[in-house]
Amino acid sequence: LEIAAIVKSEIKVVSVMFVDFLNLKFKNILSYGKNETVIDFTSGLNQIVGMNGQGKSSILDALSFCLFGQTYRKIKLDELINRKNKKNLLTEVTFVANGDEYRIVRGLKPKVLKVYKNTVEQDELPSTAKTQIEIDNILGIDFALFKEVICLAINYNEPFLILPKNKKRDLVENIFQIGIVSKILAEIKNRQKGVEVDHKLNKSSFLSAESGIESTKKYIHQLETLEENFDKNQERNLKEIQAEIDLCEAQILNCTNGRNKGEELLSTLILAGKDTLINDKAKASAKISEYQNSINKNNRDIALLDDNSTCPHCQSEIDEDHKLKHKEEFEVNNITFGCEIEILKTLIVKLSSDINTETDKENKKRKIETRLLQIDSDLKHNTEKLKSAQDRYKTIGKDKFDTDIESFRKDFSLKEQERDNLKEINTDLLKKIEINTKSIEVLSDNGIKSYLYKKFLPNLNAKINEYINLFALPVSLKFDDMMVESIENMINRKPISYMSFSAGEQKRIDLSIMFSFIQIMKDIANWRCNILFLDEVLDSSTDNDGLQKILESLQNLIYSNPSLCIYVISHRLHSKDLFAKKLRIEKENGFSTVRTDI
Ligand SMILES: Nc1ncnc2c1ncn2[C@@H]1O[C@H](COP(=O)(O)OP(=O)(O)OP(=O)(O)O)[C@@H](O)[C@H]1O
Numbered sequence: 001l002e003i004a005a006i007v008k009s010e011i012k013v014v015s016v017m018f019v020d021f022l023n024l025k026f027k028n029i030l031s032y033g034k035n036e037t038v039i040d041f042t043s044g045l046n047q048i049v050g051m052n053g054q055g056k057s058s059i060l061d062a063l064s065f066c067l068f069g070q071t072y073r074k075i076k077l078d079e080l081i082n083r084k085n086k087k088n089l090l091t092e093v094t095f096v097a098n099g100d101e102y103r104i105v106r107g108l109k110p111k112v113l114k115v116y117k118n119t120v121e122q123d124e125l126p127s128t129a130k131t132q133i134e135i136d137n138i139l140g141i142d143f144a145l146f147k148e149v150i151c152l153a154i155n156y157n158e159p160f161l162i163l164p165k166n167k168k169r170d171l172v173e174n175i176f177q178i179g180i181v182s183k184i185l186a187e188i189k190n191r192q193k194g195v196e197v198d199h200k201l202n203k204s205s206f207l208s209a210e211s212g213i214e215s216t217k218k219y220i221h222q223l224e225t226l227e228e229n230f231d232k233n234q235e236r237n238l239k240e241i242q243a244e245i246d247l248c249e250a251q252i253l254n255c256t257n258g259r260n261k262g263e264e265l266l267s268t269l270i271l272a273g274k275d276t277l278i279n280d281k282a283k284a285s286a287k288i289s290e291y292q293n294s295i296n297k298n299n300r301d302i303a304l305l306d307d308n309s310t311c312p313h314c315q316s317e318i319d320e321d322h323k324l325k326h327k328e329e330f331e332v333n334n335i336t337f338g339c340e341i342e343i344l345k346t347l348i349v350k351l352s353s354d355i356n357t358e359t360d361k362e363n364k365k366r367k368i369e370t371r372l373l374q375i376d377s378d379l380k381h382n383t384e385k386l387k388s389a390q391d392r393y394k395t396i397g398k399d400k401f402d403t404d405i406e407s408f409r410k411d412f413s414l415k416e417q418e419r420d421n422l423k424e425i426n427t428d429l430l431k432k433i434e435i436n437t438k439s440i441e442v443l444s445d446n447g448i449k450s451y452l453y454k455k456f457l458p459n460l461n462a463k464i465n466e467y468i469n470l471f472a473l474p475v476s477l478k479f480d481d482m483m484v485e486s487i488e489n490m491i492n493r494k495p496i497s498y499m500s501f502s503a504g505e506q507k508r509i510d511l512s513i514m515f516s517f518i519q520i521m522k523d524i525a526n527w528r529c530n531i532l533f534l535d536e537v538l539d540s541s542t543d544n545d546g547l548q549k550i551l552e553s554l555q556n557l558i559y560s561n562p563s564l565c566i567y568v569i570s571h572r573l574h575s576k577d578l579f580a581k582k583l584r585i586e587k588e589n590g591f592s593t594v595r596t597d598i
Pocket residue numbers: 029030031032050051052053054055056057058059079080081082083084571585
């Protein structure tokens with residue numbers, strides 16, 4: 001199926017291909033000038049005659065250039081343009097292939113390449129190379145095959161037998177139309193490379209998908225643990241904060257009660273005016289001192305009265321009565337003063353006690369006030385603490401685990417899907433690789449090709465030997481399936497190498513091979529075309545006998561295929577009877593002209 005698909009999509013296989021060339025037109029190519037030369041291909045044996053350098057072989061270059069963009073004789077393309085006119089080289093070939101009429105127009109200066117199918121110009125392909133592949137497909141042959149089955153120019157063509165082995169094989173593969181096998185093989189090998197690269201890429205994508213899945217899995221697990229811990233932490237934190245709140249509230253209550261009590265106590269504490277008491281006490285002390293002084297003075301006066309006979313006040317002589325009177329007076333006063341002192345002392349004791357009581361009250365009040373201040377500060381502190389705890393409780397209560405684990409889970413399942421897809425693709429790719437490997441095995445030289453070679457080779461060998469026989473060469477030629485030839489002398493069966501044959505004999509072998517190819521193309525590959533050009537084949541190194549044999553075989557070709565147009569290019573003029581038509585090439589004013597003489 002794979003091979004069939006490739007054949008269908010990539011390679012155009014034409015099962016039956018008839019290519020009928022109708023005409024060739026050209027101008028400004030080599031020795032031909034601006035006047036268009038037209039060669040209408042006519043069936044039968046045609047001769048193209050002319051002296052050296054008149055422009056005979058140029059016709060092959062025109063045909064080859066038009067069909068394949070290459071000259072038959074490996075002339076450089078810029079040397080192909082007519083030297084005098086230097087531009088407007090134009091060639092045109094019209095042919096019918098498998099029922100459709102095609103026209104290929106190719107030119108230089110300006111560069112032209114157009115393909116018409118049934119007069120409709122075909123879309124231009126992106127490159128000349130692509131267009132050429134398309135043209136090769138239409139024709140069913142490529143340039144290499146063209147040189148083997150349409151044109152044979154002894155002086156320019158490398159004889160088939162001296163081509164390198166791989167070229168020989170390629171050519172024969174194309175002649176047997178098993179070149180397709182190589183094309184498919186190359187295509188499959190190419191695809192295999194692509195598939196192998198895809199497989200490698202797929203494998204590395206698969207591995208990275210696997211590791212991606214693994215790390216996402218681990219990450220999700222971590223997130224789940226984090227979420228669980230988050231919830232636990234939140235619960236624990238809220239409990240702790242609640243405890244804090246409760247404590248604060250209790251302390252606030254304590255404070256309020258304390259404050260009330262303190263205020264109540266304060267209200268009961270009435271101060272009596274300690275300063276007045278102190279003042280009274282000081283006054284009483286002063287009064288005591290005053291009385292004591294008076295007593296002392298009285299005692300001093302009494303002593304004076306006792307010791308003196310004159311009055312210390314009036315300096316008058318004092319009598320005893322007077323003395324007694326005054327002493328009495330003084331002593332009564334002293335008693336009075338003594339009483340007063342005692343009263344005052346009692347008062348001072350009372351005042352001292354009152355002062356102490358007031359001091360105690362003051363101290364108590366100060367203590368209560370300090371305590372109240374302390375309570376106020378505690379209250380403030382606890383109120384603030386409560387607010388902050390309540391705020392925190394709210395904030396933490398609102399707190400949510402903010403990582404969207406679900407999106408990671410989705411991502412995980414997407415990655416799993418992707419991995420499964422990659423696995424499926426991997427299975428497909430492995431299957432493709434296996435199919436390709438098998439196909440490569442089947443299509444390789446030892447597989448189907450070898451089978452086809454073995455099937456077709458005897459046919460080719462038989463045909464070649466038929467022609468060799470016809471050309472009266474006493475040898476037999478046999479190709480093995482690697483396209484290595486062995487030529488044997490028919491008489492003694494001794495091997496002879498191609499190079500040891502004379503030029504004329506080599507030409508007969510070359511022609512035998514060419515004619516066989518044409519035959520095989522027709523019989524096996526179902527490909528044939530209506531033109532055949534032989535340049536110089538009948539000239540140098542061909543004796544009359546050889547010439548005769550070749551002409552006979554050409555005649556035979558025409559008998560078996562009446563529509564065949566054979567063009568024999570030669571300087572020799574051959575018998576008119578043999579040729580249907582004769583084209584004479586002559587140069588006039590430096591330009592070649594084709595004349596038709598029947
Ligand atoms: N670019 C060119 N412009 C003009 N003439 C050219 C150009 N290139 C080659 N020629 C000439 O064209 C002529 C035709 O050559 P051609 O090979 O076709 O001759 P011929 O008839 O096949 O001769 P022969 O019998 O010797 O093979 C030659 O004289 C060659 O010098």
